[in-house]
Amino acid sequence: MPALIGRLLGFLLLTAFAMSGAWAAERAVVRVGILQFGTVSWELEVMQRHGLAEREGIELRIVPLALKDAANVAIQGGEVDLIANDWIWVSRMRSEGSDYAFAPYSQAVGGISVRPDAGVAQFADLEGKRLGVAGGALDKSWLLLRAYARRTVGEDAATFLQPQFAAPPLLNELVMRGELPAAMNFWHYTARLSAAGMKELISMPQILAGLGIEDELPLVGWVFREGWARDNAAAIEGFLRASDAAKALMLESDAVWEELRPLMRAENEETFIALREGFRAGIPRTGIDDAERVATRVFDILAAEGGEALVGKARTIAPGTFWRGGGSR
Structure with missing residues (x-):
């Protein structure tokens, strides 16, 4: 009888291990290209450290990049699935026939x-x-x-x-x-x-x-191919929910920021606090409709100032620039 019980326990353990392995294998891999030592890495660290990506059935693979241009090249070459960039770049690429989309990430812009x-x-x-x-x-x-x-x-x-x-x-x-x-x-x-x-x-x-624009403007966001997002709907929506959950933690918890100290490279307490509060101030609080409405107005200003070198031949923000696929986003 003890031998039978032992074999049964062993079978149950092997079954549980196999099921957990199968579950892990089914997790969607999302490759995120980020600048080395950039502030985007802070949020991704929170997502991983607190299991927020795993909770959404996602396996994050971080691809460190040296320069902003390298991020653009990486996503165009299919080496990564997501990068952080602005909606101006997305709009220009869409106006030239590409299918990139933008989900707001931050409104933090220096002065x-x-x-x-x-x-x-x-x-x-x-x-x-x-x-x-x-x-x-x-x-x-x-x-x-x-x-x-x-x-x-x-x-x-x-x-x-x-x-x-x-x-x-x-x-x-x-x-x-x-x-x-x-x-x-x-x-x-x-x-x-x-x-x-x-x-x-x-x-x-x-x-x-x-300039007559009183509303907040998220300039930086998660950028990805619309085709990839349509084919991987659960992955992109899960990633965006994990991103929102990470921001909520970073907004509410000082302890989370203590965990991030090594990544922040703050020389002293004053710098640490300034970086923490600056990130928090940049967390978008507006919905996608309001963000797109403000971006449309700002696009007109930027097009007048930067011309074709910035926005290409488009005269208005390209339709579909702001991602609206799935969920409540």
Whole structure:
């Protein structure tokens, strides 16, 4: 009898193991291409650490990439299923015949930081001064600033001040050394400057408000091929739910951020808090309809400023840019 019970227990254990193995094998693999050391990795870490992706039946495979352009190349080449990018790129690609789609991820966009000793109290005080700009001449923040300058000081920012385009880390270094009085950098670099005592002169929401746009604007989102999403509906919807769940945790729990400290590379407590609160402030709170409505208005501004080099031949945001497939999104 004991031998029979032993064999029965062994059979049950083997059956349970086989079933768990079969369940794991059935999990949908989602390959996500992200920039090394980028802030997107924070959310993915939460998704994995807290089993949020696994709960949705997803196996995340993180593909580290060196540059933003590498992410675009990777998804076009089929090496990854998702990347983080903006809806302007998606709209342009759709207008040229591709089937990319965009699901909002973050509205965190940097503003202008100034040194306390720069003698700059308002935007008009930047006249003739050097402004470090991250992202190049077609960066969306810079183009919106050019439009804002026309509205507020009656002159294109490109001539009103002296833009100096450079990589984000270099801009921060130049500001800290006093070699630049001000910089318009990506949000996490702006947060580091704030933690170091630099003043925020103007934020992106203030720039948008100056252009008559009071609502929030998620610029960055998860980008994927619509065809892939249609063929893998459970995977994409599960991934987006896991993404939302991770953001909810990051919004509500300070303990989650303590787990993320090693990834954040914060030099001190002030920087850690600035990065945490900056990420939280960037979590979208609006629905997809409102996001697309605001994006449509902003597209017109960006098309006027950046022209064909930015948006291609399209004159309006491409239909289908914002993903609406499945669930409540």
